[in-house]
Amino acid sequence: MEMHKKLKFTEKLSYGIADLPEAANSIIAAFLTMFYTDNIGLAAAAVGTMFFISKLFDGISDILAGILIDKTRTKWGKARPWLLWLSVPTGLSIALIFFIPQDGSKTMQMIYAFVTYNLFTSIMFTITGIARSSLLALMTQDFRERGSMASFGMFFGLAGTILGCSLTFPLIFKLGGDIRAWRILFGIYGVIVTAGLLAGFFMSKEYVTSVEATSGEEVQKISFKEGVKLFFTNKYLILALVATVLVNFVTQINSCSQTYFYKYTMGNEMLTTTLNLVSIIPILIGIVLFVGPCMAKFGKKKCMYIGIIGQLIGSLIRGFAGMTQSVPLLIAGTVISGAVTGLLAVPVSTLFADGIDYGEYKTNRRIEGMGSAITSFSQKISSGLAQASIGWILGLTGYISGQAVQSGITNMGIISMYAWMPAALLLAIFIILKFCYKYEDIADEVINTLENRKKQARN
Template structure:
């Protein structure tokens, strides 16, 4: 059986999914908890926090393509991408602890420490996550098998997301009652160790089957020029940027929404966070069936339109009770659970299309560029969150916020993400890699035929 079409086992899909669960310990906590940690526990102002998120992510403009190029050129008996899971898993765990540490420094020194710790975490995340995400395209090229692989991945990934979101506050309070700063540091240390073990399991249970058509020396500028010829990647960049802005703005503000708009404490916050995980898992299980039934592109359009409309319901719901908002929150995350496997399946398709179009397989650079765009969305979403809170007069570390600040939380939580989801839905309408077209492309690649030869 050809490596391009060899079927993969459920054991390998499970192991691959655990790698993303480890990544989501950092990613989900950065989206949902880190803003709250920096403003309400660490003591940064919202404006400083928002600027921190944006400035540090600028570093990814350098590190992401470099890591993608390094991964593409890696040669080992384990393949190009798997070795990095083994090398970086321990520093990755250490970075989790450092970011959630609160040193006894003056305000200026605390800002400097926050910047350095956040930079270290983003570098470690880049060094392990880009090879991990590239690994999916090296495991299989079959479109349906790849969608199944991504569905498993996003069904398992929320395990890590739950650690970094729903479980961190209860565990912190259990470890250090009355001292949430110390408790969060220890909680992230425990989750970092678990994430390290997940990456090791991913390393041991997966196999790289897809190799480049030809090997060339590392040349980042050449690979970037090749990438820019991929018109479908350019469309996905707009799609990914807008989607992540919406996801991050709403995710970052969830804690603020539950605490200040619904007037609920950490127990209900954790229930909302856990519902995010469970609903995302359930939603991801429907992605393959929905993508097969109505095509991935149409499915993604409708999922994002519905995400915009459902999210706006928060704006009109009564705030005296938290149950109505909780039900809407579940519906919204069911939709987002469907979206993630569709998104990454299309990223893999665009990588195969790029090889077919340019006769050069630059998986690491392709994934690095996509992850950079995703991180840019995270940075912009985080910055808009901090700046928006500052605009509406939110005060860091203050229990009682003004009516204007609470109104601002509600507006930012509902209207702003809806705008980004509609941009996402509009942009993906121009994506052209349908399943039929991808089957033709994979057939050409199997015969070493390319666009100029077809």
Template structure:
């Protein structure tokens, strides 16, 4: 491996802090935001689910636009790093606004929720697409990239913990009896921390992999080039199915602990904080396992295993909730490694696309993948809300019907398992093995392409 592709530990940690910052928003959107909107803000579950889906459809426009803009950016700091500085403060502000409750009418509160959610989504897009694109610009070596992603997903749960496991305890500590204000102030604190993480990411990274040539901004052209990449199309299905599953399980945790287990914030924190450490451990394992075994086969089996474990949880009696917790943590370990493999394959598909089309559209490639991921988040959130409504879940009620309890149990176990099975099946069609990628990277470094 050329020395220029070797990344220092400092750079890997600095880069990873950017994703930790992003996951303050991403993980809270998965695990807390649905609960906040139904049980604190007061939205009906069906309204919440529909809002999640409709607002995210805007990403079909904003994500490719942001990807193309990032690709066309040219500064002395590179194409992607400047956006981390430019957007980090608005990103922090959006964290506060989305968890604010205005003194409006019911209709006004729905309008405000939609507006705040759109603003947060736009800020997340504007900073996360350049951030994720930056990973592909740091190194072109497949193994070094897997190492980078392993570091990234080991550190990412720190931000996830701020947006999930720690937000409710901190809210109750700061404002006892006023969880709404406590969550708002907690997110303000976490937003500032996220802003600092992005600044560190900017200062510690360097863009080394450059496009073959600079061309004028042309979104339509880049989209056409993107869809010529059949490996990206396969990964899109894989990413979508996986994120629907992740969001269903993650979003159901608070409901499951409250409604099925009849436990409070302390057990919710145990589930979420334990998930953070489990995910970090799983990410550490991604590098040795991903190096020793074929990433494609490994991805198939880990997703299938998560599905089986999820179904088993459905049959565990609630009095043995410790067993459910242990299985949940095992699943989080596996998913932690799954995320590193996922983004390693996204980078491989980007390199393959350049080799096949002679154009490196990193920003557009990453933007398209992030759109698919966010679409999975939106569909997962919508299914969450719709299933809650279908099983007669009552927003804000401390006592739920037997039907609602069953619906929540299914959301935490069987329903996401179905999507994990689809995830496993989809990756069977992916063809970028390590040997094939090594040949592609060698060709790119010597100026050779698929049709040279």
């Protein structure tokens, strides 16, 4: 029954709305470096290093959060309650990042930045993100329903990110353009995130139980050591890990460098608003209209191939647009990349849940929390590396904060971060999937075997 569980529209909707912290995280990643360097006056290289060190702490908290979720037992389930418990603290932590003291020393400002940034990313966003990710494996085992859930998540996550990135500069300027404007706006974003987490809790339900739990016996808690072993002896969880890390790095390096690309390479920072608004329509149309039919007709692997090729072409076009300062080329590359975004990101986001099922098929143990934690840990390391790369590359290429025109070397570094690096990584993802992804060949056997075990356990 769990295998064929059809979810209500409101349950899928709740999964999507609960992705708003991810949108907030992406918006913060897109603007925070510039806020620190241009509004507060911190050195770009120091900010980049702070981001990378923070991600190491963030990764440790991922593992702790995974253990916490796997050990949670409540009437609401093991993952859902964390959306409720941390809804308000998560919203508050977003606002606090931007209350950095203006008149403090650079050392005090860096300490405040480190503490508040990690309060959000290493604690609040980590726990709620792993809880929400675990729900993909806990709400259904039907791969079509998982794909549909992931589409809702991608829709709200990307829509929130794109709208936020598009509206942030105009709203800040409308609110006065000073640091107070940043604080007001990100306080509003915090309220929206809190509402999204509450909706995610109240509108969802966990349906999937393990074979072990179905037997009626007390479920043995999985130790940290055992959880790690179960993860790294599962080839499809390792594949999910590698694929999500690389896709995440592509997304983050592009997103984090876009403000610099539009402002210095293209000479118009308001293109941040224009191009994000241009991209939102093909992205959302692609998610709503293309992903479901593509996965149903061609399967996950070919669907991901189409997404990779489309995004690769879009990245190359945008790179040439930067070299020639051609806005029409930039628009074309943005539209092409946007239209196929979901065809890669949605199926990749379901690989983790498939790996959890495969692990239970092989060992009779499910590790939603630990599996999600290790994947999230590696994703955040890649996000931190992407954010740090912005500061490092800007520093190495001679970026001068506030200077209207940057050097040719700096602009080449910015174009590389925005277009050439994503293109190279997309090619690497294609090669990995081509030679390593074989799960579709055994998916039906895995799920049918698990269902038969549960029937036997009930008898």
